[in-house]
Amino acid sequence: MKPANFDYFRPASVDETVALLAEHGDDARVIAGGQSLMALLNLRLAAPRALIDIAHLAELSYCRESDDYMEVGAAVTQAQLLNQPGLGQAVPLLAQALPHVGHFQTRNRGTVCGSLAHGDPSSELPLCLATLEGGVVLRSARGERVLKAAEFQTGLLATAREPDELVIAARYPLRRLGAGYAFAEVARRHGDFAIVSLAAVAHNGTLRLGVGGVADRPVAREWRLTPGQSDDALNEFAWALGGEDDIHASARYRRDLVRKLGRKVLEEAAACAS
């Protein structure tokens, strides 16, 4: 199918963009790479009256390391972040997860912040943000605020972004000294939506596991355990996530993946920790 009609805006700055959002609110959608939104437009699952293109904004095309986090601007594509020199040292979990995000051809255009703003429960980038306890920077004509990952994504394709707000950047916490990180997912075909995706952090005797593709959003838990003692905790977590049967997999298969693959990624993260 083809998209419904819309007015297309190409603002010259973030200020112009937030002014447009203040004017159009819910009737507008922001497009950057469009790798999720264009599919929704083509299928007419979304039919905004105004489409605001921010892909070309140079002020949003940056990756900056501060003391605590790497800030990724809203125009940065997944391919640009993956090819960022030193990513594996700075944010190892992202370097492991990004090759699983869509395909080579969609990473060339899809943006990091676009994936967060879209909020698919099985997406890797929101999962990494939730597991690392990162944040999202939102700007509107009223000002700027930073939401933690757990506050930002509120459900299936739903976020706490107000209609007049623009996601301008994501903040991914930098590698912590001595911590180990691991990522794994199961999908029917590499690059497809994950049936279950898992991200783990082992640091100072604590284990943290984030799970995507089961609940309506990525969920993370933390325990003071070793991977060898984690079976009961993982079983309880698998049930608490409340996955459902669907065309891709049964709820039971998803619980099995959380229990079995969950333990494997925890072991891998612990083995990488020092």
Added chain:
Amino acid sequence: MRKLSQGERHKVSFTLNGKSVSGWAAPRMLLTDFLRRELGETGTHVGCEHGVCGACTVRLDGDAVRACLCLAVQADGRAVDTVEGLAETGGALTAMQTAFRKHHALQCGYCTPGLLMSLSDLFERTPNPNEEQLRDVVGGHLCRCTGYAGIMAAAREVAGLSGNGEAE
């Protein structure tokens, strides 16, 4: 700020396979439809129209992307390369096209233009890609005839890999 109103057609100009072209498009027109209907370049195929199958893959400023997930107006002023631009003047096929022919990497040919554009991006960035890189790129396409074996064989030959994925 630029505003392009719905219902009106706007001039879109870009470099297509090295030549300047232009046409008219409403904001909602996809790059696939612009190439095929407005410019008459039907080498770019339309499959699923939501980014899954890869048949419409073209190169935008050198990057392999889905043309069905791109608006024509977003390509304005940029460089677009399609399968029509691969063969050299006089019709000589590229090494990849020749290898596709040799290894029966196509039957109906619907997915072929997209695969060739993706592989041409990969081989320009990485002249000697490994098995994993080839699989990552080919994995972004659906082929319902070949079972991918012929496609991988052709790509491996151009990459200088043996049948089991190791460098020769």
